[in-house]
Amino acid sequence: MSDALRSNIPTIDVPSSPPQTPVRRSAILTVMVSCAALVFSLGASLNLAIGRISTSALHPSATEVLWIVDTYLVVFGCLLIPAGAIGDRYGRKLAMLAGLACLGVGSLLSATAATVPMLLVGRVIAGAGAALILPNSLALLLHIYPADQKSHAIAMWTAMTGLGGALGNALGGLVMQFAEWQAIFAVSVPFAMIGFLLTAWLAPRQAGHQHPIDFLGAGILMLGIFALLTGLIEGQDQGWASAEVIGSFGAAVLILALFLWSSAKRKHPVVDPRIFKTPGLRAGMLGVTASFIGMYSMFYLNGQYLMSVKGYPPLLAGLAILPLVAVLFWVSPRSVKLARHLGARTVVTVGLALLILGLGLLRLCGPDSSYWLFALSICVVGVGIGLSNPVLSTAIIGSLPPHQAGVGSGINSFAREIGGALGVALFGSLLGTALPSYLPDSLADAPSRAKQTVGAALAYVDAVPALSNQVHVVREAFAGATAQSLLVVMLLLGVATLVVALWYPVSPKEPRGG
Template sequence: MRKWLPLVAICTGTFMLLVDVTIVNVALPDMAVDLGTSFGQLQWVVDVYALGLAALVLGAGSLADLYGRRRAYVVGLVLFALASLACGLAPNAELLIVARAVQGVGGAAMLATTIALINTSYEGRDRGTAFGVWGAVVGAAAALGPILGGALTELSWRWIFFVNLPISVFAVAVTLAAVQESRQPHAPAPDVPGIALFTLGAGGIVFGLVRAAADGWGALVAWGPLAAGLVVLAGWVLVERGRRAPMLDVSLFGNRSFTGIMLGALLLNAAAFSASLYTSLWLQSVLGLSPLQGGLVFIPLSVCSFVVAALAGRSLQTMAPRWVLGGGLTLVGVASLLLALVDADSTWRVLVPGLAVLGIGVGVANPTLASAALATVPRERSGMASGAVNTARQLGFALGVAVLGSVFTAQATAALRDGGAPDAAGTAAALTAGQAGQLVGAAPAADRATLADLLGTAYASGLRDVYLVCAAAGIAGGLLVLWLVRAAAPSGQQRATAEPEAATSR
């Protein structure tokens, strides 16, 4: 039994950091009421964590190779725990957002080292078993986030962060007791300029998109950071092309299969998960469900994704990636079309068929992403490809949440204006911040029923457009993968060594 303690430590941290990508969604209405947040602040609570993971996972892997992977993993756990404590104690939205950013830094350190630690902790058949268990944990984490978040928010939204403290202490103790230190001799120094430029560029784009939802696309605070972010990313590409040891070898994008898989990873998370923020707000602030009830609505997604990945994952690995990823993304698009059937008279039941199909699509596509990316690059770039997949996934989620904010706000404002609301923009801002109940409660008693109907109509209208954009992203992603990806399925030997390669050549 002792030989599996390293896997317990690694899977504990992995589950915790990936659950925290989606666990906050169900708690957002309670956060909005307690802290008096704006819609933009709610977006940042979700986005800044994913952005931290996306921007820093490649750089964190380089630091771990140089200074020790177990050390980096433990530092990540400790930083994650301290940031979780700060999140739980945050007296206002600003400090909560800062603490979530620090959480993302700790999560990146953990995510960057998990594969390497499994590789050095196990050999032969045990290694294959360990990677199988770890893969199941990864698949379950994001899907279970809303359910666990709903249960904990029944106590208080702060408990979605406080629960990380004992889990982190346990993971640190087991890691120090059971995991051996490892590092890569002669590992190159981290690409600090590349990390800094990528973080600034991606952060500028996300900031501009979030501000566009709040202030409109005509505002300088929206398009200014967006344009600056694009310029910085262009500079990042130039810098990476000239470095001997870049955080990401941009020449890999000359391989159309690699490009297609990165686009697929980005659009998969954008289409499949970024709408959950708006779904959770609708379930609780408009339909009046409790946090636990709102979380349980996502059970079809969780169950279907886990079952499909567990039962079909191995057989799907033997198929050409273009069909698996393209088919999974297309299913995600179809699921979003089903979800777009929501209207002002809908209950939570209207979401069940779409969430079930969404779970199937995610279960088909997710397990294949990493191995497909590894099959398209030289062996010495395997670690870089693995990190790039994680970056694309989290960046897709962050960009998706930000883009959908503009889509939702524009449509909700239009519906409120058509319904005769005197301050359509201000009412839409309050509605998107989860304040439907407060808006109705503040209205004269004779007007409350009419206002509640108008708010329900406006929210359903905005939510429908959100799902339609997700449908377009999923279907477009499927078509791009089918067009671009030409890599064959990895051979048995490639599949057996893919993750170990990723661990030692980052």
């Protein structure tokens, strides 16, 4: 293999801060990646509390439950890129401190909320804090690490953001085993406080650039992303062909087109549309989005499979995905080094292929299969994500100029957020559509609501004595619907992998940036 093919990893050219001791750099790295993991943990842990919230004293409607879960994700997704720009302008440490304060206050409000509106307010504040934390934690790391170690920092940060979702599921299971739903939010408060204090103590101050922030462009971008995420979320509930969903997607296309048009005419846009001509950035965004579609399809499946099909209690269901945590933690830091030897495009392509293979193994998991098949499946998925994501993130961030490291981190984080939302929406819709056709004829007269999820179908069977012998049949039906739905996801990821391989640059002469 030629040297060009071996070294096609973009140079991350973010200027480093005054020299930090290795011990201090390691301490800052630990704090930043832990804060990033907290952001994803808070989003994932709530999935195991949905049932408790639905039957709580808040008495939320089905739509309100949906928005209790998704408000955090929508605000988070809308603000990611503008929040990165704020860090670039006013300093990443200040942005981190503001984000951790908002996350703590929002979590406290959510934990003590006596009404649904107050809970939603808490989720909005926490989501804004998360958006400030995620891109600026990575941008701050790029600021303190020397050039030859920046890729290592990206790999560790990438590993912990992936781990955050898995750890959030485990934490959610632990909390729900012994406490009420409010504890899901309450446990985040001390972690946010500790992160705030350690960031204030350890992180160096950095002067921001003097370019004005394009607030109008940021506002247009946020509206476009809001319309896109609203369509993805409401599609599962309203139906993908409903006027509301089609209108949301149509509005998203028009608003984002307006954003690109207006940004091309501004001297200092929040995102310069010309960066999307860079092959590395396009490949990185598509690859990260595709990998998170696969990972969040798996996360959506895990809880239902482990608890409803295998009968695991919440705590055991959370612990059952810990092998994924271990694999991600071990593989991710080694991916960039491997890419330098084998070529970045090779490592990315193999990683995405392993992700698809892992989802294929998940298709074999049923009510009678061994846990070890499930563990093997999620480990293969973890190897694939651990290999591909750090290299893809390096390509994205390396495509922007040094003073826009926060925006680059925001674009990278936004690709993850969109991938996660698409994964849940796509797989949830596919599974909900396929399951009724796999259910036994004995449930033909069941209400449509009882056929939408395996949990609802099992609850209906349990409530009708004449159907008590159909429990295993319903679980088999879920396995069949899962296999069909995962096949569609695998085919889409296969196409995405081919496009990423075609787009990913094979020359080491990448645009420098960071």
